[in-house]
Amino acid sequence: MRNLFFFLFILLILGVSIGIYQNMKKKSLPLHKALSKANAHLGNPIFIEIFKKEKLLKVWIKPKNTKHYKLLKSYTICAYSGKLGPKLKEGDFQAPEGFYKVYQKSLNPHSKYTLSFNLGFPNEYDRYYKRTGSYLMVHGKCVSSGCYAMGDRNIKEIYALVKAALKRKNDFVLVAAYPFEMTQKNLMLYQKNHNYPFWKNLQEGYKLFHTHKLPPIVAVKNGRYIFKLKSL
Numbered sequence: 256m257r258n259l260f261f262f263l264f265i266l267l268i269l270g271v272s273i274g275i276y277q278n279m280k281k282k283s284l285p286l287h288k289a290l291s292k293a294n295a296h297l298g299n300p301i302f303i304e305i306f307k308k309e310k311l312l313k314v315w316i317k318p319k320n321t322k323h324y325k326l327l328k329s330y331t332i333c334a335y336s337g338k339l340g341p342k343l344k345e346g347d348f349q350a351p352e353g354f355y356k357v358y359q360k361s362l363n364p365h366s367k368y369t370l371s372f373n374l375g376f377p378n379e380y381d382r383y384y385k386r387t388g389s390y391l392m393v394h395g396k397c398v399s400s401g402c403y404a405m406g407d408r409n410i411k412e413i414y415a416l417v418k419a420a421l422k423r424k425n426d427f428v429l430v431a432a433y434p435f436e437m438t439q440k441n442l443m444l445y446q447k448n449h450n451y452p453f454w455k456n457l458q459e460g461y462k463l464f465h466t467h468k469l470p471p472i473v474a475v476k477n478g479r480y481i482f483k484l485k486s487l
Contacts, residue, residue, distance in 0.1 A: 286412045289328045294318050297419035301428055302470040303357075305332070305393075305403060307339055307350065308435035312393070312405065314416055315468075323468035330413060333397040333406040339434040340450050342376060345387045348401050351376045352434055352453075354460060354473045354480060356427040362418060369395025369407045370414040374430060379475040393430075403432075429470045437461035456480050 290296060295318040302315040302324055310332040315324040337349035355374040363371045371394035377386050392402040395410035405413060417428050434450070435441050437458040445451055460482045463471045471482040 293325055293327050298423040300425050301416050301420045303430040305432040306436055330409045332403055334399045334404040336399040336401055342388050343386050351391050352432045355430045358427050359421045370410050383478050
């Protein structure tokens, strides 16, 4: 009996050790190592995707002398407020969904949430539907009232990537905020949701990027997002 207990104890220790090792492997690389692995540098053009349901922010980067963007890092969203669906009005505590442009003037290095950048809500699409709200940010800390809170460690890396990209004569950084990964399988789960037509429209931009690995040119016409592929 004593040998059996000893054997089970050893199995338990091995299981815990393997679990710790696997969790360590899952930890994301520091930014400088992720850049090196992607053969990229601070200042290369970037594209950001946000997925509410998965609580992920993905940064894609285009290394010099390459034609396509590659995934640089995925960051866990510490907190966002509201539920799946777009922001409609001031005070609804919804984090926005749609395509947003971050400019040099959008950056706030003196934010009370460590660092932040303004998504630019309401954009042209939001204004068409008379949606209201202001100061919708991606920022540090872990509290949200309509923003995407990334935690301090994550925002320092994300902010550095955005700031450097904007310094290299990129007019803006495009941010696509989605309710979830916009695969057909995921979207079919929400066919009866009143946001389905809006999400179906967002999926057009998602598909274009993931097919060609180039951020789309985004416009708004008659209350719909219109997407066009960038020329190489």
